[in-house]
Amino acid sequence: MADLQERKIKxxxxxxxxxxxxxxxxxxxxxxxxxxxxxxxxxxxDQLKAHCKDIVQQKGLxxxxxxxxxxxxxxxxxxxxxDNVKKELLQRxxxxxxxxxxx
Amino acid sequence: MSVHGCQHLSAFKxxxxxxxxxxxxxxxxxxxxxxxxxxxxxxxxxxxxxQPTLRLHACMYCIYFGCYGAKHIHEHAxxxxxxxxxxxxxxxxxxxxxxxxxxxxxxxxxARSFSQKPSLNLVNLKDPFxxxxxxxxxxxxxKKNPKRRKVDAKxxxxxxxxINLGNTCFMNCIVQALTHTPxxxxxxxxxxxxxxxxxxxxxxxxxxxxxxxxxxxxxxxTPHIPYKLLHLVWTNARHLxxxxxxxxxxxxxxxxxxxxxxxxxxxxxxxxxxxxCNCIIDQIFTGGLQSDVTCKQCNNVSTTIDPxxxxxxxxxxxxxxxxxxxxxxxxxxxxxxxxxxYEPTSLLECLKRFTRPEHLGSSAKIKCGKCHCYQESxxxxxMKKLPVVACFHLKRFExxxxxxxxxxxxxxxxxxxxxxxxxxxSRNDNNGFSNQIIQDMPTSLSCDNK
Numbered sequence: 001m002a003d004l005q006e007r008k009i010k011x012x013x014x015x016x017x018x019x020x021x022x023x024x025x026x027x028x029x030x031x032x033x034x035x036x037x038x039x040x041x042x043x044x045x046d047q048l049k050a051h052c053k054d055i056v057q058q059k060g061l062x063x064x065x066x067x068x069x070x071x072x073x074x075x076x077x078x079x080x081x082x083d084n085v086k087k088e089l090l091q092r093x094x095x096x097x098x099x100x101x102x103x
Numbered sequence: 104m105s106v107h108g109c110q111h112l113s114a115f116k117x118x119x120x121x122x123x124x125x126x127x128x129x130x131x132x133x134x135x136x137x138x139x140x141x142x143x144x145x146x147x148x149x150x151x152x153x154q155p156t157l158r159l160h161a162c163m164y165c166i167y168f169g170c171y172g173a174k175h176i177h178e179h180a181x182x183x184x185x186x187x188x189x190x191x192x193x194x195x196x197x198x199x200x201x202x203x204x205x206x207x208x209x210x211x212x213x214a215r216s217f218s219q220k221p222s223l224n225l226v227n228l229k230d231p232f233x234x235x236x237x238x239x240x241x242x243x244x245x246k247k248n249p250k251r252r253k254v255d256a257k258x259x260x261x262x263x264x265x266i267n268l269g270n271t272c273f274m275n276c277i278v279q280a281l282t283h284t285p286x287x288x289x290x291x292x293x294x295x296x297x298x299x300x301x302x303x304x305x306x307x308x309x310x311x312x313x314x315x316x317x318x319x320x321x322x323x324x325t326p327h328i329p330y331k332l333l334h335l336v337w338t339n340a341r342h343l344x345x346x347x348x349x350x351x352x353x354x355x356x357x358x359x360x361x362x363x364x365x366x367x368x369x370x371x372x373x374x375x376x377x378x379x380c381n382c383i384i385d386q387i388f389t390g391g392l393q394s395d396v397t398c399k400q401c402n403n404v405s406t407t408i409d410p411x412x413x414x415x416x417x418x419x420x421x422x423x424x425x426x427x428x429x430x431x432x433x434x435x436x437x438x439x440x441x442x443x444x445y446e447p448t449s450l451l452e453c454l455k456r457f458t459r460p461e462h463l464g465s466s467a468k469i470k471c472g473k474c475h476c477y478q479e480s481x482x483x484x485x486m487k488k489l490p491v492v493a494c495f496h497l498k499r500f501e502x503x504x505x506x507x508x509x510x511x512x513x514x515x516x517x518x519x520x521x522x523x524x525x526x527x528x529s530r531n532d533n534n535g536f537s538n539q540i541i542q543d544m545p546t547s548l549s550c551d552n553k
Contacts (some may be wrong), residue, residue, distance in 0.1 A: 012154065019155045023144035024137075065203040 018097070027096050031089065038085045048077050108207035111198050115163065115187055116209070124189065124196070124210050127161050132194045133217035147191060151175040160188040160197065252322060261288075263319050264326035268333055273351040277358065278329065281312075282319045284492055290383050291316040299365065308335050308358075309365045336361070352413070352496045359384050359412055388412045391488035393527045396469060397460075397481045403473035408487050413494035416453035419510045420446055450495065450516040458485050458525045485527040493522075 022028040039045050055072050056064050108116075131147060134140045148155045149170040158171035164185035169176030171190075177199065180186050186199040194214045198205045218233075237245065254260055261283065265275040281287060290296070291313050304310045311332050318327050337344040340357040366382035392411045397404050447453045460483040463469065468477040499510045523529055 016148070016155055020144040023147070024141050026137075026140060066197075067203075 021100055022096070025096075031092060034092065035085070035089055038088065039081070042082050042085065044077075044080055044082070047080060048073055051076060108196075108210075109198050109201045109205045111186055111200050112196065112205055112207055116207075121209055121213060123163050125213050127163070127189050127191075128194055128214060128217060131161065131191050132189075132214075149173075149175055151178075157192070159191045161191055163187040163189060163196070259324070260322055261320050263323065266326050266328045268328070268330060269346040270348050271329075271333060273349045273354050274329070274333065274336065277351055277355050278315070278332070281358075282316060284387070286387055286491060287383070288316065288320075292320060295383070296366075299367065305331075306335070306338075307365050308332075308339060308361045311335050312362065350500070352415075355494065356412060359388060387491045388494065390414075390486060390490035390493065393485050393487040395483045395485070395530070396463075397483070398469075398471035398474065398478050399480055400476060400478040401471060401474040403471055405472055412490070413496045414454075414457070414486075415496040415498055416447075416450075416457050417498050418447060418453065418512055418514065446512060448512060448514060450514060450520065453495075453497065453514065454522075454525050458483065458530075483530065485530045486522060486525050487527045489522055489526075 019028075022031070051073055052069055055069060059068060107113075130139060131143050134143050147159055147168065149159060150168050152170065152173060152175060154170065156170035156172060159168055160171055160176040161168050162176070162179060162183075162185050164187065165183065167176075167179050167183075167185075168191070169179050169188075171177075176188055180188065180199040188197050188199070189195070190197065190204075195204050196207065196210060197203070252258075252260070265278060267275060294313075296309050296313055298304050298307050298310050300307045315327075315329065315332060336354075336358065339361045340354075343349055343354060343357055363380065363382055363384045366384060367380065389410050389412060391408045392414075393406060393408050395404050395406050447456055460481045463480050463482055465479055469480050470476070471478055471480070495516075497514055500507065
């Protein structure tokens with residue numbers, strides 16, 4: 001049990017360190033921009049935008065909140081990301097990590 | 104959803120101005136320097152759970168960062184009665200009293216001023232994505248034309264028939280193929296052409312193409328009569344004028360040539376060095392064909408690379424490879440149908456034949472540049488650079504000693520085409536070859552070449 005706890009703590013630390021490195025070097029911004037470009041190219045953004053419009057029409061413009069929209073489109077958005085985009089991003093992150101000597 | 108915020112935000116602005124927003128934004132959202140990024144990296148964690156979670160929010164009243172998912176920022180807002188916070192990912196302001204994000208014009212102006220600063224160049228983002236904002240002119244246009252069309256999976260926008268104006272099917276099929284080439288369509292529908300013949304737009308074939316795209320994508324379903332296009336083609340390519348049957352491939356090459364010339368605005372003269380041309384036609388259709396001539400004596404290879412717009416493939420019975428006789432004689436070459444018969448029946452077989460080394464017989468001896476003697480040589484064609492859209496021309500028209508015969512062999516082509524074996528890099532036995540897979544054959548026409 002203590003082992004699991006330790007693992008969890010170490011994972012969290014690792015996550016924090018990696019995130020820090022990503023932000024410091026500006027890589028996080030570049031990755032975000034790359035992801036944005038790919039998702040626009042494959043039509044993901046347009047699909048989700050259309051879905052959002054439907055939701056707003058359904059709920060009425062005055063009553064819908066950002067949280068409503070987030071709750072509705074998050075599962076759909078996650079499912080619609082094409083595999084090759086996921087692979088490309090993962091590859092970029094792996095390459096970045098391999099270049100960091102002090103992790 | 105107005106841009107006047109809410110009463111709580113207005114009260115906040117009256118009391119503290121827009122500086123809190125500006126400070127938080129500049130430090131944590133649009134980091135202008137490497138130092139700022141370092142600070143951001145270290146401090147952007149939730150103060151409650153110490154994790155760099157998503158959707159971190161910064162309280163506008165005091166120094167507190169809280170995550171949204173675990174509701175830490177909500178707790179802070181309730182306990183301290185600080186009901187305004189900024190989302191650190193996007194810079195939007197949430198008002199907990201109104202229970203939603205609010206948008207204020209002053210704050211949006213501040214945010215916009217940050218995104219235009221050169222901070223983005225530091226992380227090598229030259230052209231970041233931004234959503235489209237209409238200009239004043241565009242707003243007027245949109246108000247005057249209230250009809251909207253939604254393009255979904257079932258819509259037939261872009262499909263339109265073409266009337267035959269007298270044996271013009273050769274032109275019609277090429278026009279159909281061009282209007283459905285996605286890259287070309289995007290170029291014209293995004294209005295990227297500036298006419299090089301101001302005042303004479305009616306004479307410009309590129310402008311005519313733009314008008315044609317407008318016709319095709321207007322949503323009208325009745326067939327279009329391309330008489331203006333035909334007239335322009337006749338004026339610019341005299342050899343195609345008249346009502347006889349013409350060759351579709353010739354039309355394609357003539358049309359691309361005229362479009363290329365009109366893109367550059369020169370009258371009559373083609374650009375002498377196509378490598379320097381950057382017009383849309385060259386960007387899309389130009390590939391590089393490498394021709395290697397190997398001298399049989401000294402094995403010296405002389406290479407030339409020519410820019411080409413299409414790849415012309417032979418059909419019908421062909422000469423075998425590596426024949427030692429000067430006259431071609433029947434022999435097996437490994438095509439799929441049978442050892443003795445070497446007629447290609449698929450695009451891959453045509454390409455194999457195209458890139459096969461050809462022995463130039465004794466009647467075609469070439470003076471070698473290295474050993475300076477007339478020797479027999481082998482010639483091989485490979486693709487040095489693939490075009491974005493490849494046009495394959497099947498030579499169905501056989502010029503044989505004065506008589507015209509059409510080769511009607513069925514030639515199949517695949518959905519996905521891997522051009523790796525036909526590239527120059529494969530020939531040079533490079534290890535670092537790049538996979539150039541052309542998917543969904545962009546221009547596939549089966550039309551009669553007469």
